[in-house]
Amino acid sequence: MEHRLEQIKKQLHAQSYKLTPQREATVRVLLEREEDHLSAEDVYLLVKEKSPEIGLATVYRTLELLSELKIVDKVNFGDSVSRYDLRKEGAEHFHHHLVCVECGSVEEIEEDLLEEVEQIVEKDWCFQVKDHRLTFHGVCQHCQESVVESTK
Structure with missing residues (x-):
């Protein structure tokens, strides 16, 4: 630290x-x-x-x-x-997040998933990308497993 x-x-x-x-x-x-x-x-x-x-x-x-x-x-x-x-x-870039809409948990994705998208945006739209953010909203593995367990 x-x-x-x-x-x-x-x-x-x-x-x-x-x-x-x-x-x-x-x-x-x-x-x-x-x-x-x-x-x-x-x-x-x-x-x-x-x-x-x-x-x-x-x-x-x-x-x-x-x-x-x-x-x-x-x-x-x-x-x-x-x-x-x-x-x-x-x-160089902000990291990405997975947000569970059920329990509110947030997980981070450190890998940059948008390098190719940035290149397309820069080339096709002549837009110089300085940063990007990506947040996926869905249901985490724990909540998915809880639903499966409750239906048994």
Whole structure:
């Protein structure tokens, strides 16, 4: 985690920002709970446990800055809640998600599935792709198995 924190500090410095104690507290929460896809309110509650002096507005500003600098990605899985997802170190593109419409679980796909699609878009529409996102909404394996079990 310390290595990743140092990388984020460098990214901030490259854009003339500092890793203030408030920003560091927010980034640490995101690093500790990276797989959880936290909302701003979730981040705030976790930051507050460790640093009660940090306010909600500070956490919101920090998340927006991190989003603008492409350190985190702001995502919405169709439930009208913005969630924050750390960009993987060295990743050119945002990763993809599988969202279960039954239980709400979210799984990540690290593999870039859209390289060929990007090439087609760039060639056929003369559009320079900078990033992309792909979210599949469906029923996870666990929920599928639960339905099968309940019909037996």
